[in-house]
Amino acid sequence: MENMYLPYRMFIEKITEEAPLVRTYRLKFKNPADEEKFSFKAGQFGEYSIFGEGESTFCIASSPTRKGYIECTFRVAGRVTKALANCEEGDEIGFRGPYGNTFPIDDWKGKNLLFIAGGIGLPPLRCVIWNCLDLRENYRDITILYGARSVNDLVYKHELEEWNNRPDVNLFTTVDPGGETPNWKGKVGFVPAILKEVSPSSDNTIAAVCGPPIMIKLTLPVLFELGFKEENIFTTLENRMKCGIGKCGHCAVGPYYVCKDGPVITYKELKELPQEY
Amino acid sequence: MEYKLIKLEKIQEFINSLIATGKQVLAPKQKKEKVFFSLIHSFEEIAMDYIQTAFSAKSAVFPKCEELYTFEKNGKETILNNPQAPENDTIVFGMRPCDGAAFDYLATFFLKENPDYHFKMRYDNTIFVGLTCSSGDEFCFCSSVGISPSDTRGSDLMLTKTENGYYVEIITEKGKKLVEQFANFFEQIEQIDKTKYVANIQKRFDSSALKEKISGAFDWERWEETSLPCFGCGTCAFSCPTCTCFDIQDEANLLGGTRYRIWDTCALGIFTKHASGHNPREKQSERWRNRILHKFLYTDEQFGILSCVGCGRCIRNCPAELSIIEQVNAITEG
Incomplete structure (x- = not known):
């Protein structure tokens, strides 16, 4: 063993x-x-x-x-x-x-993908974004909405530029009001507000959201307004962890272990869990 | 199943022979007013008529502090070493049936999914000898959680004290091998009816009523009120025979060190606290709720086993005099 x-x-x-x-x-x-x-x-x-x-x-x-x-x-x-x-x-x-589990990207084939990230919430989505971009023919429109507190707080600056220049990616970057620089060309405003402004179609679309809890909380109602179904909204959970294999008990959310049952979860599943994350 | 008898005068020789052949014997030993599982050097040290030990013998297979591996630094390279397996068999002797059931749960928890190397290394090297309860106290409630005071679950051998000596039930191959190895201490005997030697442990709560209520109990409005005395010391978890939570910590110097796992508990605020400061279980009542629901709901959903065996230690040891029996009754009463 x-x-x-x-x-x-x-x-x-x-x-x-x-x-x-x-x-x-x-x-x-x-x-x-x-x-x-x-x-x-x-x-x-x-x-x-x-x-x-x-x-x-x-x-x-x-x-x-x-x-x-x-x-x-x-x-x-x-x-x-x-x-x-x-x-x-x-x-x-x-x-x-x-x-942990994975984003079901095989099930997403033939769909539009909407990635919404805030601050340090982009790294968990960057993995699946590049994965889908490297298999670009499998997916329809790919839209990325990324916000950070200030221009300086945006991560993967070079890759944002690369995505911005790609004709097969719709990228929207935004910074919180006051976080912009004089030559900032992106948007100014919080992620939920920009999402409302961009207003992507929910038709045949999967949304993956990752960011600070407050951003997720305020983004969800906008997604529902746009017509997204609970089972088509994905996020990835984070809890204090030690072992990573369902033994140490730290990351448990009721009977659910973030480390082995998660971290990827749909809003539909998340709703059923006790609020301990 | 096979049955044996070991006479009172022979059990002493049996234990001393186990020790003489190099086996580590962990048995109940009186220390002031309490009884603890301790490493025994001769039979006289064993307390055979105790009701319950202050702590379980869980640390035989899941030590309080255990080496996960060691690391040595060699310039820019690191050498990683697995821990040494224990050389000698360990015998947990004279544990109560509730503790046997707890070892059964621990084996399921640690080995069923993502089998745990360290647990297995010790568990495979340990022989469990249970001892039927001839009496209980007001804190015992095994019968309320589906365990009997003569339950053989988790034991390799089960002893029951009779007028003629200890009646021995051989439960597993491991137990059989041990008896064969020390065959001259045991006599052949027919199966007996244990009933008159077994304590009558009163039911302290209605388990079917609990099962009905517990699945919706997360939003129960009385958690704060019922957990008010709890100050989050974790004594309940550290004395619990089924609590398995641990922390991982390093101890090192410039040349290398050891990565350990150490018992931890969901009673502590820091247990769930993120590096950002966010804490999913901010209040003590939320931690207490997690403990109760884990014991009576979550492991039932996960493995089909309750992870409370009714040993009563958390009640006997609680400095705030909280009682899991009273808590469960409060939930069932609504």
Whole structure:
């Protein structure tokens, strides 16, 4: 039997500064045999560790279509993320995963996709966005609405530019009022208001929403107004986690474990859970 | 099933032989006014007539603090090492049937899905010898959760004290092997009716009424009122034979260190607190509710087993004198 707590040994190939206190690490396997047996799907997450400090939970932010590496994007918040932020390119860290369920992108074939993200909520969607863009012929319109507090807080700035230049992606970026810069070309306003303004069709459309709880709370009524059905609205949950495999008890929401029953969930399913997330 | 008898004078020799052959014997031992499962060096140390130990023997298979693996730093490389499996068999001797049922639950929880390496390593090396209850106290309520005071669930061997010595039921292959290894202490015997040796544990609540009410109990309006005395110390969880929650922590120096798992509990506010400061269970009443619903609803949904075995420890040990029996009765009464 395998010791499921033993992580893969990874090294940091590339560090990208995304926003204040937000970084993206591209990680590669130290052991080629590990790389060979590793596979994951969009929506899954892992436990990233600094030996001697502990583990931290983040989604895998890169797409499974991009082989040979995984990426994670994190904001410095606690002890482990502080230690992670002190790492340099070439340093070794631990990774165990992938854990959790996935976005059902095969079921989304032939549909329009609407991705709505706020702040550091884009990384969990970036994985599925790139996954769908790399299989572009499977989907119809792809619309991305992304907002952050200020221009500086937007993550993946280069990729936003790339999506903006693609004719097969409708990208709307927005910043909170007061967060704009003189040469800001995107929108100004909160995500729910911009969603109302853009008013995408709900016809044959899947919506995936990820962001701070307040953004999700105010975005949902707009989606319902637009005619989205509860089972066509997806989000990805976050709770304090330790083990990632349904044992330590931390992430439990009633009988539901975010780590193994989630993190991807439809609004229809979410509604049935006790409010403990 | 096979049955044996072990005479009173022989049980002493049996235990001492177990110890002599290098087995680790964990048995109830009196320490001041309480009884604890302790590592025994000779039979005289064992308290055979206790009602309930202060803590269960859960730590035999799920230690309070346990090594998940060690890491050594070698320049930019890290070497990871699996923990060593225990060399000798452990015998949990003289546990009450409620604790046996708890070990049964623990095995389901840890091994059914994503089997747990560390639990299995210890569980496979442990032999469980149960001891029928001849008496109980006002905190015992096994019969209310479907367990009897002579229940053999989770035991490899089950002992019942009779006038002639201990009546032994051989429940599993593991138990049979142990008896065969020490065959000269045991006598052949026919099956007996245990009834007159078994305590009568009163039902303290109506489990079918509870089952009816508990699924809608999340929104019950009396959680705050009934949990008011709770100050969130976690004693209930740490003394509970079925609580399984843990934290993961590192202890290290520049050369390397160990990643441990350590008992944790949903009674503590920090248990669910996000790094952002957001806490899904902000209030103590919400944590208390989670404990009760986990025991009587969530594991029933997940595994078809209640994760309360009626041992009564959380009531005996609670410094705020909260009673899970009173709580359950309050829910069933509405």
